[in-house]
Amino acid sequence: MSPTALETLAAPVADLLPSLVALRHDLHAHPELAFEERRTAGIVAEALRQLGLEVHEGIGGTGVVGTLRCGSGSGSVGLRADMDALPMTGHGTAPYASRTPGVHHGCGHDGHTSMLVGAARHLARTRDIDGTVNFVFQPAEEGQGGARRMIEDGLFDRFPCDSVYALHNWPDLPLGRAQTRPGPIMAAADRFDIALRGRGGHAAQPHHTPDAILAAAQLVAQLNTIVARRIDPGASAVLSVTRIEGGQSHNVLPAEVQITGTVRSFDADAQDAIEAALRDAVAGVALASGSQAEVRYVRYYPATVNGAAEAALALDAARAVGLQAEVAPRAAFTSEDFSFMLQRRPGAYLWLGQGRADPGPEGERALHHPCYDFNDDALPLGVRWFCEVARRALAAA
Numbered sequence: 001m002s003p004t005a006l007e008t009l010a011a012p013v014a015d016l017l018p019s020l021v022a023l024r025h026d027l028h029a030h031p032e033l034a035f036e037e038r039r040t041a042g043i044v045a046e047a048l049r050q051l052g053l054e055v056h057e058g059i060g061g062t063g064v065v066g067t068l069r070c071g072s073g074s075g076s077v078g079l080r081a082d083m084d085a086l087p088m089t090g091h092g093t094a095p096y097a098s099r100t101p102g103v104h105h106g107c108g109h110d111g112h113t114s115m116l117v118g119a120a121r122h123l124a125r126t127r128d129i130d131g132t133v134n135f136v137f138q139p140a141e142e143g144q145g146g147a148r149r150m151i152e153d154g155l156f157d158r159f160p161c162d163s164v165y166a167l168h169n170w171p172d173l174p175l176g177r178a179q180t181r182p183g184p185i186m187a188a189a190d191r192f193d194i195a196l197r198g199r200g201g202h203a204a205q206p207h208h209t210p211d212a213i214l215a216a217a218q219l220v221a222q223l224n225t226i227v228a229r230r231i232d233p234g235a236s237a238v239l240s241v242t243r244i245e246g247g248q249s250h251n252v253l254p255a256e257v258q259i260t261g262t263v264r265s266f267d268a269d270a271q272d273a274i275e276a277a278l279r280d281a282v283a284g285v286a287l288a289s290g291s292q293a294e295v296r297y298v299r300y301y302p303a304t305v306n307g308a309a310e311a312a313l314a315l316d317a318a319r320a321v322g323l324q325a326e327v328a329p330r331a332a333f334t335s336e337d338f339s340f341m342l343q344r345r346p347g348a349y350l351w352l353g354q355g356r357a358d359p360g361p362e363g364e365r366a367l368h369h370p371c372y373d374f375n376d377d378a379l380p381l382g383v384r385w386f387c388e389v390a391r392r393a394l395a396a397a
Contacts (some may be wrong), residue, residue, distance in 0.1 A: 001176035010380035025096035027110035031085030031103045034140035035061045039125035052126040060150030064137040073132035075397020078161035081116035082109045082141035091370040108169040111374035115382030131394035134159040147337040171365040173353030178318040179328035180350045182311040185364035186304035187264035193296040200255030215289035216257040222281045230277040237265040264333040304339040308346035317388040321350045354378040
């Protein structure tokens, strides 16, 4: 996107940008992990109070909700941003690089939070809506289910929403573009942990103990055939083994080997079939090797499924603010706990392009990379999209 085009798109909120960039840099420099976002939540709550919004803190642990009511309309909409960072060391060289060892905003939640604060500021001053907007700042998206915790803490009972919307920066899309789609947009995420246990013994006497390492190797090979051979070819799924751990010495057969991995899928039938096949494979290898086996299988995030009408509204809102918006050709195998909110309320999740013309250092554009940094040029685009979604959702209520 050319500088002129960006300036045109940013014009309605241009006066907000210096403070939003400063906020984003501050959050990036002080990242906080899941359910520890106390500093971030405090900054957000104070920013909303300064706007005259009704503010509630501590929802689902460290979540914040600010409510803006305008006009006499009875409709309501929820706009959500995630606040947590990742447990990883950042290698960024910017002056605002993480000052917290082992914690890094490697997914852009600092940008999402700043955009939603900007949307609250813009709507609070224009008040060009008729109804209620709930600005939902959620903790613990990165695998800890903060959205579920907020719901269990009464999110939608205390702050009614006819529909809910969220976005995620998308480095694979150029700045100025946006995508979403009706139906699944992000995958369900499952985790499996398998323990294979023998008795352990001398490596020169393998006949005295079940070989847990050999059993693990055979099992990994079998697990990697499940999607290809036990799932309908028309369905999409991924199974990846991500960790094998066992043994400490070159001449000792370990008593136990641990295997960990993840499964991603888009529908319950495939999810059920994969879990059943995994358990069958573990049982078969354990029987054949004489090992004992234990399986822990956790379905921690469901698929993120957009409503058809809400996905259309999200794309129309993107086009209305000047973005090049299109239907995503396929869903992503990454996961998102906004899925819990979409199980309770209709809504949509948008990918907002932030790809840089000059990507800079290696990895700066890649989510969850130690060099990742949110593109500040995307801030006004997200602010305007959130505001337009609120206007359109309330007008349709």
